[in-house]
Amino acid sequence: MGDVTTAAAMLRGGPDVWNDAAIGSLAPAAAAVHAARHTAEAEALAAQGLWEQAYTHLRAAVRLHHVAGSATTGPDELDRLRREHAEAREQSRRDSLTASYNRRYLDERLAALLSDLADLGDDTVRTDGICVALADIDHFKQVNDTYGHLLGDRVLQRMVVELDAALPEGAFCARYGGEEFALVLPGRDLAEAVRLCEAARERIARHPWHELHPDLTVTVSIGVAHSDGRPTGVERLIGAADAHLYTAKQSGRNAVAYRDGRTGRVRLAGGAGRRRSIPQPVRTTG
Known part of the structure; x- marks a missing residue:
């Protein structure tokens, strides 16, 4: 009893x-x-x-x-x-519209990666650090205004497919908000992250958007930031990617911007860097 x-x-x-x-x-x-x-x-x-x-x-x-x-x-x-x-x-953890990871998962996972960087048990991640890229659809408001929000939703869904298409193992895509997406690339150095982002930008520019509407074209601007293994926080790393995204926008859009680790100057990937003027933002986020 x-x-x-x-x-x-x-x-x-x-x-x-x-x-x-x-x-x-x-x-x-x-x-x-x-x-x-x-x-x-x-x-x-x-x-x-x-x-x-x-x-x-x-x-x-x-x-x-x-x-x-x-x-x-x-x-x-x-x-x-x-x-x-x-x-x-x-x-x-998923965004209801695009099925990509959502902002909640992004914040939690990125914070865990950064705080556990020294204890991940992965020599590649410890050596090469973590890259974060913010990708923003160019002139997306015009897409919604011209073709309607239903077609705009389909653009967002296809965007996730294209951004996800060539991500390496351990990387992931998350919807950061609105028409902006984050790519998290653990164990990738800055050069490889820029290469992956430039390939994604080109893939998106070549995508047959006319399948959604005969007059539709879509491009993205991307800012890439890198944590090289030294302690840093989510806000600092995201802030750096956002600053570089803004530079890509200012430089004419449809470009990938990053800070050159050797010179400390912000550059554009690929041929865009040779053809365009690149404004240098005030360095406030490292």
């Missing part, structure tokens, strides 16, 4: 109070009863979209099922809940 009373009190106190000693004191039948209650609570919370709370109850139910053993058929239900939780977690 004492085991059941203790377990009931713990259930009222929430799933976090199930410590090893308390669970170990339960008989299998009692553990099965309380596992079922936590599973039901997890189901109810999941139905409301409260996935974090649901998963807390789910963890308690899993631990109780280990004690219950064959007294319950709960594990199948728990596996389903785990899959649903994983799917919901992935959906929470």
Whole structure:
């Protein structure tokens, strides 16, 4: 009786109070009863979209099922809940329109990469650092105003496909906001990141946009920033990429801008650097 009373009190106190000693004191039948209650609570919370709370109850139910053993058929239900939780977690990281990663994931993942740079266990990342590029669709407001927002949405969706097309392993694309996207390239030095971004710019310029509308053409401007392994923050790195993006825009758009590590001057990739005047921004972000 004492085991059941203790377990009931713990259930009222929430799933976090199930410590090893308390669970170990339960008989299998009692553990099965309380596992079922936590599973039901997890189901109810999941139905409301409260996935974090649901998963807390789910963890308690899993631990109780280990004690219950064959007294319950709960594990199948728990596996389903785990899959649903994983799917919901992935959906929470994705932009609903383009299916690329969203700003939340970008901020969290980039912060983790930068803070753990010295402990990633990857010599390439430690040596070459991390590059971040911001890509902005040129004159996108005119696309919406001229062809309508539905076609503008299709442009955004195709843009993600083109930006994703040649990303190396470990890199990812995220929608930064509106018509602006971020590319995160861990373990890539500045020269390779610029090459990848210039290839993406050319691929987008060559894309058959006329399939969406006979008169439609789309280009992007890109700013590339590099963290060479020294400590830096998300805002500082994004700020540098944004400053270089602004330079690409000022230089006539449809270009990739970056700061030359040797000269400290901002340059444009490819032939654009030889053909255009390049304004040098005030260096405020490193």
